Amino acid sequence: MTATFAESDLCVESAVRAAVAAVNDPEYPDVSVLDLGLLESLQVESVTEHGAESVIAHVGLIPTFSGCPALKMIADDVQQSVESLGSIDRCVVSWLAGPVWDSSRLSVDAQSRLAEEYTVVLRRKDGSLLCPVCGSDAVMDQAMVGPTRCRSVAWCPSCRNPVEVMR
């Protein structure tokens, strides 16, 4: 019967994962924290507390940068989303000290959504930038930091739009 047990565990884990995926980043209200690459670890365990069986989900997240002001909000949202699953009694969200987040953790979906909807792009491997508005490669860096610590500011002289770059 062990196999059945493991299967149901997997099932619960994927439900928790889906609940994490349902949480959007407060600064990009239509991009999931899962797609941003914030989820690092996930365990579901059954414990006996005060004589009763409880199912606890442990969700380990990493921040895009350590001073991010959205950490509490994201953790609260993830906890709420996971605890709304009938199969989970409690969700413990922790912010992990490592690994350090970098933009390679963004999913392809998040990358295209950031480019198309927010005109926010990633730097290419050779350091150059492609304008998300007109596709020009003449984009010029303007400032090390933009409205948030995780983005810098650039300018596209071809279509004359400011562009932000995920750092």
Added chain:
Amino acid sequence: MHTLADPPTRRGRSWSDLEQFQAFIDSGGMVEPGDDMPLEYRDEVFRFIEFHANSELMGGLTERDWIPHAPGLRLKQVFLAKTQDEIGHAHLLYMVAADMGVKTRTEMLEQLFDGRSRFHNVFHYQAVTWADQVAISFLVDAAAFASQRAVFAECTYGPYKRVLKRIVAEEGFHMRHGEEMLLRLATGTTTQREMFQAALDRWWWPAVQLFGPDSPPGDTDPLIRWKIKSQRNEDLRRAYVQKYVPLLHGYGFKIPDSELHQDVEGVWRAGTIDWEPLKATMRQGGPDSKRRIATAATNWADTAWVRNALEVRE
């Protein structure tokens, strides 16, 4: 799929007259910097973006004042981040505005620091206690968010619309902080509740005035005609009053408007606004206008060496 990152055309378009331009706007057209846009449109849009940029900058400096006074490390972090957001928004908006060729970025900043430019009424008043800053975060940020969202909804100038997408997302995030801070005071001690009530007495009217006087009748406001604004000032104000009156009542606070009442249909009707004090305030005669502009001007002067060093490098 048509997205924000997808300009309809890369080649400059031109229109023979304002009527043809209006038809383009009415059919859902988006104006891009390379287009030969009518000067009237360019000037109106420029003025609007410059005002928005000035307001973000002055707002950021206001948030900055409170970083050392915010209670606890987490709220200091929140105020640091909000300051960074607002200054960053100002930077992006000044880039878009400067590109329109009406004024350079330096001209816009120097006119602001000379006290010759305008910015949102709310940044002319003084935040007396921490509760004022909470009232600003809860009430004023929400009003600014509503008005920016209404601009984003249509906004026919492409670069401005793209920047607004990110600004609106971030302002929505600020509002959640405002709600959290208000909840702390509202569920706190009697002193905390009294502090917030006093702050509400100071900030309610500036917040409802942030939407500006009622829009001119019909489509005589060019900003509405050219679809920069999607809603009239008075409509935005009415929706705001509907939302915030019950919320504040729910927390047990009193709104400083003796004429405020619900009509037979249950709609909240606010008292008549006297716009004269606001007009004087906007001419830099507000209680805190001089100090705020002087602080901003000092920053500008203190950082001259950075600009000089960059010029030498170029």
